[in-house]
Amino acid sequence: MNSLDALRDLLGADAVLTGVAAEPYLLDQRKRYRGKALAVVQPASTEAVSALLQWCSRTRTPVVPQGGNTSLCGAATPDDSATAIVVSLARMNRVLEVDAGNNTITVEAGCTLADARAAAASAGRLLAAHWAVDSKVRIGGALGTNAGGLNVLHYGNTRELTLGLEAVLPDGRVLGALRGLRKDNSGYDLKQLFIGSEGTLGIITRAVFRLDTRPTAVTTALVPVIDAQGAIDLLRNLQTAAGDRITSFELISRRCWELIAEHCPELPAPFASLPEWCVLLELSDTGMAEALRERLTAALQSLGLGALARVAQTAEEGAAFWAWREAIPEAQKRRGVSIKHDIAVPISAIPAFLIEAEAALKALHADADIIAFGHVGDGNLHYNLFRDDVSDAAYAVEPAVNAAVYEVVARYHGTISAEHGIGQLKRELLPQFRSATEMDLMRAIKHGFDPLGIMNPGKIL
Numbered sequence: 001m002n003s004l005d006a007l008r009d010l011l012g013a014d015a016v017l018t019g020v021a022a023e024p025y026l027l028d029q030r031k032r033y034r035g036k037a038l039a040v041v042q043p044a045s046t047e048a049v050s051a052l053l054q055w056c057s058r059t060r061t062p063v064v065p066q067g068g069n070t071s072l073c074g075a076a077t078p079d080d081s082a083t084a085i086v087v088s089l090a091r092m093n094r095v096l097e098v099d100a101g102n103n104t105i106t107v108e109a110g111c112t113l114a115d116a117r118a119a120a121a122s123a124g125r126l127l128a129a130h131w132a133v134d135s136k137v138r139i140g141g142a143l144g145t146n147a148g149g150l151n152v153l154h155y156g157n158t159r160e161l162t163l164g165l166e167a168v169l170p171d172g173r174v175l176g177a178l179r180g181l182r183k184d185n186s187g188y189d190l191k192q193l194f195i196g197s198e199g200t201l202g203i204i205t206r207a208v209f210r211l212d213t214r215p216t217a218v219t220t221a222l223v224p225v226i227d228a229q230g231a232i233d234l235l236r237n238l239q240t241a242a243g244d245r246i247t248s249f250e251l252i253s254r255r256c257w258e259l260i261a262e263h264c265p266e267l268p269a270p271f272a273s274l275p276e277w278c279v280l281l282e283l284s285d286t287g288m289a290e291a292l293r294e295r296l297t298a299a300l301q302s303l304g305l306g307a308l309a310r311v312a313q314t315a316e317e318g319a320a321f322w323a324w325r326e327a328i329p330e331a332q333k334r335r336g337v338s339i340k341h342d343i344a345v346p347i348s349a350i351p352a353f354l355i356e357a358e359a360a361l362k363a364l365h366a367d368a369d370i371i372a373f374g375h376v377g378d379g380n381l382h383y384n385l386f387r388d389d390v391s392d393a394a395y396a397v398e399p400a401v402n403a404a405v406y407e408v409v410a411r412y413h414g415t416i417s418a419e420h421g422i423g424q425l426k427r428e429l430l431p432q433f434r435s436a437t438e439m440d441l442m443r444a445i446k447h448g449f450d451p452l453g454i455m456n457p458g459k460i461l
Helices: 003-011 019-025 046-059 113-122 139-145 228-245 254-263 289-302 315-335 347-364 392-411 436-449
Strands: 039-041 063-066 085-088 095-099 104-108 162-168 174-177 203-210 217-225 246-253 277-285 342-344 369-375 380-386
Touching: 003 039, 003 046, 019 039, 019 085, 046 085, 046 162, 046 203, 063 139, 063 203, 095 113, 104 113, 113 139, 139 203, 217 228, 217 289, 217 315, 228 246, 228 277, 228 289, 228 347, 246 254, 246 315, 254 277, 254 315, 254 369, 277 289, 277 315, 315 369, 315 380, 342 392, 347 369, 347 380, 347 392, 380 392
Parallel strands: 039 085, 063 085
Antiparallel strands: 095 104, 104 203, 162 174, 162 203, 217 277, 246 277, 246 369, 342 380, 369 380
8 A cells, every 4th residue: 555545544535635736835934945745644533643743753754844924934835756645624623611710722723813812802711812914814823833823012022922732743643732721830831842842843733722801992003113112112111101001012113114015005194294114003901992092192291202102092993004014015915025034032122233244244235125024023124125026046145144143142042943943944053053952952851852853854953
């Protein structure tokens, strides 16, 4: 019996995709990595995943777990050997339980974030994880990359929201740790090893997330600032005035607005005169939205920013503000090929990083078109470079560009991956930012879980 027949016997013929049906799973989100696979498989239960990995272990078949295929680092794309199977959990997409009394939700790994958030909302609760592509993101992928998003400042990364998980090990054994507990000191917290592991240790199949009180008041504002230091000062002053009501705090450069105007003309500019920098912020609380809006307006006026700021008067206006922020990646896509950096530095170092990184890039390329934006409230910036050449040939300068940017990142003790992971894109760079001891320990953990090396080979390590 050949491998494809064995997989069909194991999972059912409709769960094994080849040829044209498999193509969408073999190309990454940025269309930078295209791989080949023996097959794409879609198991429908934890038991099926367990049987599948037992077979893969026996046959030494490489396994590439894939969530919503939204990776920006090639973490979910196979190589071109056509020996691996891509494992999509799209059929394991159920919300299993919402426990409003315990403030938890239990979901299968193939459930989309949008569906999980909707289930929480229907119970009067909030699942705080939130990205611009909630309808595409699947829970397993979010866990595998420890994804961040728009609400990290207040609620934390995926890691902070995860109370328990179930995962299948490379040999088919099932790690069952679906405990919805806030406190559990009974030995090693093994689930933490899987969060952010990018599918290199096993396949996550279910998870329990913490839910939060659903805010009844939300207010959103666009606030022009002179420079990045002005944004940091605004953050600190608002933290004094509003405390932990600040849910999101995004920094947007003038070039981002210009890019939206050029490539997303359906979205009119928010200001008659575009500011050099702008903060998109959101406050959330219980109580009345009007009271929260008045609190934010008063705080901005006390800082001398009231005349410049646009405070949304309705939920629809606030949603329009977010539409501009979420259009930045689409505008970049329409612009062409860019060299992307998903970095983080201490929040206090952001202004200096921006100045020094721009100087370094301009010294390399006079035509450097820098697009800087991101979750400045948690120190995470998306720092991207376009040049006049917007074809794939632009990647030829990527090593030199990376070296220039990452030298500044290292100087401020930052990271080359704040929320997108390592995948295959940054694998060779990782040892520059992790000590020899850290790399040794990561390799030891990988070998302990996956001694045959079948789980997502070529990613991270």
